[in-house]
Amino acid sequence: MDNRRQNKIGSLMKEVITEILMREGKGIYGSALVSVTNVKVTTDLSLARFYFSIYNTDQKDAVLGMLNEAKPNLKRLIVAKIKDLRKMPEFEFYLDETLDELFKIEELFKKIHEEDEKIAKNS
Numbered sequence: 001m002d003n004r005r006q007n008k009i010g011s012l013m014k015e016v017i018t019e020i021l022m023r024e025g026k027g028i029y030g031s032a033l034v035s036v037t038n039v040k041v042t043t044d045l046s047l048a049r050f051y052f053s054i055y056n057t058d059q060k061d062a063v064l065g066m067l068n069e070a071k072p073n074l075k076r077l078i079v080a081k082i083k084d085l086r087k088m089p090e091f092e093f094y095l096d097e098t099l100d101e102l103f104k105i106e107e108l109f110k111k112i113h114e115e116d117e118k119i120a121k122n123s
Contacts (some may be wrong), residue, residue: 010048011039012082013033014050016078017050017078020038034054036050045087046090075088
């Protein structure tokens with residue numbers, strides 16, 4: 001299977017689920033801010049892995065659980081929008097904490113820089 005096809009399907013699914021969550025997300029997970037960071041499709045097109053960044057809540061796993069509970073409905077809505085696929089892949093939802101980790105690393109660098117400045121002033 002061509003990698004371009006996987007990427008094309010993943011990109012299309014990302015676009016569609018983003019649109020769906022913008023319309024119906026509040027009813028699924030409340031006031032949390034959820035964004036789809038990536039959708040990866042396996043080479044045989046049997047599985048689509050959705051990666052979500054979740055903000056505005058301390059209970060990210062609970063929001064991911066709500067998304068998993070809504071998975072059948074989300075899949076139905078995606079199928080209604082994407083009619084070109086012969087068979088819709090199964091869905092798996094994952095928490096993408098890449099941005100959280102980036103912010104933590106940025107804070108560490110900030111602290112190191114501040115400590116270096118204090119040392120330089122005291123010398």
